[in-house]
Amino acid sequence: LTSKRGDALLLGAATGAAAAVVAYAAVRGAERALFLEPNPAMLIGSDRSPFAWRSAIALYLGGAAVFGGYALAVRSPPAAARAMLALVAAAVAAILVQGALLP
Amino acid sequence: LKGLGAGAPLLFIALIAGTARAEEATPRARAEASCARAEAAARKMGFDEALEAYRAAIEIDPSAPCARTARARADDLAAHAEGGFAPLRELTAFRRDPQKAADRAAVEALERDLSAFPPGRVRAEARLLAAEAWARRLGDPGRAIAAFEATIADPEADGMTRETAMSELWALCRERGEIRPALAAVERDPKLSPKVTAAVHRAARRERARLASTVALGALAAIGAASIARLALAARDVRALPSRLLRPLGVAFALYLGAAGAVLVRIHGDGDARPFLWMGLGVLALTAVARALPRAIPVRSAAARGAWAAACVVGVVAAGFLAVERTDPSYLEGIGF
Numbered sequence: 219l220t221s222k223r224g225d226a227l228l229l230g231a232a233t234g235a236a237a238a239v240v241a242y243a244a245v246r247g248a249e250r251a252l253f254l255e256p257n258p259a260m261l262i263g264s265d266r267s268p269f270a271w272r273s274a275i276a277l278y279l280g281g282a283a284v285f286g287g288y289a290l291a292v293r294s295p296p297a298a299a300r301a302m303l304a305l306v307a308a309a310v311a312a313i314l315v316q317g318a319l320l321p
Numbered sequence: 322l323k324g325l326g327a328g329a330p331l332l333f334i335a336l337i338a339g340t341a342r343a344e345e346a347t348p349r350a351r352a353e354a355s356c357a358r359a360e361a362a363a364r365k366m367g368f369d370e371a372l373e374a375y376r377a378a379i380e381i382d383p384s385a386p387c388a389r390t391a392r393a394r395a396d397d398l399a400a401h402a403e404g405g406f407a408p409l410r411e412l413t414a415f416r417r418d419p420q421k422a423a424d425r426a427a428v429e430a431l432e433r434d435l436s437a438f439p440p441g442r443v444r445a446e447a448r449l450l451a452a453e454a455w456a457r458r459l460g461d462p463g464r465a466i467a468a469f470e471a472t473i474a475d476p477e478a479d480g481m482t483r484e485t486a487m488s489e490l491w492a493l494c495r496e497r498g499e500i501r502p503a504l505a506a507v508e509r510d511p512k513l514s515p516k517v518t519a520a521v522h523r524a525a526r527r528e529r530a531r532l533a534s535t536v537a538l539g540a541l542a543a544i545g546a547a548s549i550a551r552l553a554l555a556a557r558d559v560r561a562l563p564s565r566l567l568r569p570l571g572v573a574f575a576l577y578l579g580a581a582g583a584v585l586v587r588i589h590g591d592g593d594a595r596p597f598l599w600m601g602l603g604v605l606a607l608t609a610v611a612r613a614l615p616r617a618i619p620v621r622s623a624a625a626r627g628a629w630a631a632a633c634v635v636g637v638v639a640a641g642f643l644a645v646e647r648t649d650p651s652y653l654e655g656i657g658f
Contacts, residue, residue, distance in 0.1 A: 252656075271589070278585055285574040 226291035229298045233287025236305040238280025243312035245272050250320040352382035356391050363394070366413055368406040372398040400479075403441030408434075412447045422454040432468070445478030449486050456493050465493060466502050473506050473513070480513075487514045491521060500524050527658040531646055534639035538603075541636045545610030548617035555617075565616060566609040575605035593649040596641075603640030607633055 249272070291298035359374035375395035379388050401409045411434060421427040432451050438444040452468030455461045472478060472486035487506060494503040504525050507518040549566070553559050579601020583594035611633040620626060645652045 274585055274588070278581055281577060281581060282574070285570060285577065289570055 222292070222295075225295060226288050226298075229291035229295070229302060230284045230286075230288030232302055233290075233298075233305060234280040234282075234284035236280075236302070236309040237283030237287075238276045239309035240305070240312045241279035241283075242272060242276035243309075243316035245275050247316050247320045348382040349385050352378040352385035352391075353387055355381060356385075356387035359391065359394070363398075366410045368398055368402070368409055372402070401441070401443050403439045403443060408438040408441070408443040408447070412443050412450070415447070415450065422450070423458045425459055428454045428459060440475075440477040442477065442479050442482070445472050445475045445482045448472045448475070449482055449489075452486065453489060456489065462493055462497055466490065469493070470502065470506060473510065483510075484514045484517075487517050491517045495524070500528060523654070523658055527646065527650065527653065530642055530658060534642045534646075537632075537635050537639040538643065541607065541610050541632065545606075545613050548610070548613035551617040552613060566612050567605070568608075568612070571608035571612075572605065575601045575608060577601075578604055593652075595648040596645040596652065599644035599648060600641050603644060604637060607636045607640060610636070 287298060287302070290301060355374045355378035359371040359378065362368070362371035362374060372395055375391040375398070378385065378391045379395065382388060385391075398406075398409075403409075411431070415421050415427070415431055421431075428451050431447060435444050435447040435451070438447065448468050449472045452465045452472060455468060456465035469486045469490035473483050473490065475483070478486075487503075487510075490506055491503045494500050500521060503517075503521045507513075507521045511518045549562070552562060552565070556562055579598045582597030582600065586592035586594040586597060611629070614629060615626070620629075642653075646658070650658070
């Protein structure tokens, strides 16, 4: 890998990681806001962990964002770096808001 | 002792006779007998006699075990008493013969007769029965829909009959993929069956979204085809065209969307992976279309480029919607479609 390609890949991966956090907050928020959850006292057992499933969906969406981050980084590394910063800030805000309001 | 020995059999007979008379005279026994008489009369379609016997049983002993059933049956018969029970007799005869529902002439005769029935529950129930026969046994959905609609609109029908007619109408419309009659019915009376109303509105939204998605993808496909044709005409070597339209990153992205999504569904265990595979293919096609137009007609304006990008995003959403809607619409239920 050339240095430029390697940098772009790193930026793409970082974008994906930040996007996965935003996606997790969005998925959990949507779940809490739109769908009724079973009463834990009534739930006898579940064959899959809802947390692990949400995380898998968030990773899938984050994985899709890797392509966008990489494409932007190849075209314009400074723009990708700026977008990265904004996305990290958005991820922190989203996970804090979700954790506080829709845990 | 001798005298007592001779009187014992007489005393025994007198005791038995006394007990029997006492039992005959018990209000409970009379109520039970009246209930049995009512049941027998109802079996023979003597509904007026049955109603009288049920009422008599309740009056004789309101706390008798059969009194509760008698009360319910008497109320039911009284509610179906229009026309001196003649319509109910005809409806019951139709119900008791399972062959009649499969006999076109018998159903037509019932429909002809019910138009002369006095307003009331029997008329609505008979119409519902005819509608079900047209829908399920005789395969004539047009007549079934008309009969279901008439049942729903009948002001004398009871709520349960109208609700059943609404559910059946919706089931028939869903089977035929034609929601307009059901939509018109729920819009006339949205509170009749809130569950059916919600389902019909969801289906209507889904139909509108399907139409919009098809139009959007059709327009993009036409633009893409025209652009590719123009590029092919202008190209020195047509073989170079695919590499101009499909970049490795775009192909990788489409593959990721389809394959990783399918893997995710497989891990989940009970889902359908096809929507993700169609989504991946759709995105791949849209990637080619997105690159084709700016290469066929170079545009410098940022607004035009932005508009084209927005159109492509709409195309991706449309492809995603159709991929799910055409393969496993149950995924859409959670988001209001």
